[in-house]
Amino acid sequence: xxxxxxxxxMLNCEDTEQQEIVTGxxxxxxxxxxxxxxxxxxxxxxxAEVILEMHEMVNPEGETVH
Numbered sequence: 001x002x003x004x005x006x007x008x009x010m011l012n013c014e015d016t017e018q019q020e021i022v023t024g025x026x027x028x029x030x031x032x033x034x035x036x037x038x039x040x041x042x043x044x045x046x047x048a049e050v051i052l053e054m055h056e057m058v059n060p061e062g063e064t065v066h
């Protein structure tokens with residue numbers, strides 16, 4: 001099955017040491033996946049799906065995009 005994901009977001013971001021740590025951990029994980037040979041397209045799709053799922057967890061009454 002094939003599908004498209006189209007979403008837009010605006011975030012109020014924080015510039016804190018704690019945020020830098022979390023971001024660094026996510027970047028490390030993505031780098032590990034790419035180094036292991038996971039295609040970039042698969043990583044990008046996974047990141048998009050995770051963001052959408054997180055939005056649904058935080059806003060369960062919101063509309064599903066896909």
